[in-house]
Amino acid sequence: MGEPQQSERNQTAVTVTIPSYMKAVSGSIGGVVEACCLQPIDVIKTRLQLDRFGTYKGIFHCGATVAKTEGVRALWKGLTPFATHLTLKYALRMGTNAFLQSTFRDSETGQLSYQARLLSGFGAGVLEALVIVTPFEVVKIRLQQQKGLSPELLKYKGPIHCAHMVIREEGVLGLWAGAAPTVMRNGTNQAAMFTAKYLFDRVLWKKQEGDGTVLHPWQSMISGFLAGTAGPICTGPFDVVKTRLMAQSKSGGEVKYKGMVHAIKTIYAEEGLRALWKGLLPRLMRIPPGQAIMWAVADQVTGLYEKRILQKHNAPL
Structure with a gap:
């Protein structure tokens, strides 16, 4: 009952390369589906972060209040940029990882070593960090660190205005502030x-790659959730340093943190070792569920592709 769905003719030794x-x-x-499912959490998180007067008593009260006073659709405010970000990021991440894996595979056996697998993932993370993640997060963090809701009191009026002001x-x-720890975080992650x-x-x-097996969505969700917990634990210090570097504006002259290594040393000296894992719990509440949703969708798409190719290969002449 719990076994993955098998292609009827998967006894063949053929392995599909996606x-x-x-x-x-x-x-x-997968990114679009993840964004649609998790956008309310992001909206609630932002409202709580911007609440200076104790309007919201907690996560559930905030969600209920927003839905009651602004309508349920308000819980999906900002969906377009959030979905665009995830869609571009996941497309680049998954495509780059697959390309690097195909490059590193043994030309004779088709096998991929664990070192090559790690290197492929690291390379995909580095590319997404430089092309998409860093500029998006600089703008997001600058906007999120602002206190208050009155537009006339805010330096940055919105994402486009923020990007323009930073440039x-x-x-x-300036849009690539904190690029080094972001590269290390995403690459390692x-x-x-x-x-x-x-x-x-x-x-x-x-499940073996390319064997024509299509995992049930719940199986992909479990694997994706567990895999999604590994990254945040390993990359906590890089995430903290990234946020500190991105949040500080260079327009005022002297900055506190001179770079990634200096920031790590300074945070450790002033706040202790545990400070380098600040925000780990919220990351674990956000990333593993997101990975569970994304992989549930992605595995269905690639699994059906594998089955189709195997069925064509085994079709009678």
Whole structure:
């Protein structure tokens, strides 16, 4: 009953290699579904962060209040930029990882070593960090750190205005503030996540890549959730440093943190070792459920592709 759905003709030794574009498509679809499911959590988080007067008594009270006073649709405010961000990020991440894996595979056996698997994930994380994640997060953090809701009192009026102001005051490279820890965070995170997902699929469900097996969505969710916990634990210090570097504006002259290494040393000296894992619980509340949703969708897309190719291969002449 708990076994993955098997292709009727998967006794063949043929192994399907999923093209990188197919992985990118599966990731982008998964990103859209994840955004639609988790956007209310992000809206509630932002409202709580911006609540200076104790209007909201907690997560559930905040959600109920927003829905009652503004309508249920208000819980999906900002869905377009959030979904766009996730769609682009996952498409690039999944496509790059698949491309690197195909590059690193042994040309004779088609096998992929664990070192190559880790390196592929790391490379995918580095690319997504530089191309998409860093500028998006600089703008997001600058907006989120502002206190109050009155537009006339806020320096940044919105995402586009924020990006324009950062470029004008700090130059284009201002949008890549904190790039080094972001690269390390995302690279390490994806190396751990892709490898862990592969191992959990093998150990829990006997799933091998390209074998034509389509995992049940709940199986993919369990593997994705467990894999999603590995990254935040490993990359906590990089995430804290990234946020501190992105939040500080260089337009005022002297900055507290000179770079990634200096920030780590300063935080450790002033706040102790545990400070380098601040915000771990909220990350664990957000990332593993998101990965569970994304993988549930992505595995269905790629699994059906595998079955289709195997069925074509085994079709009678």
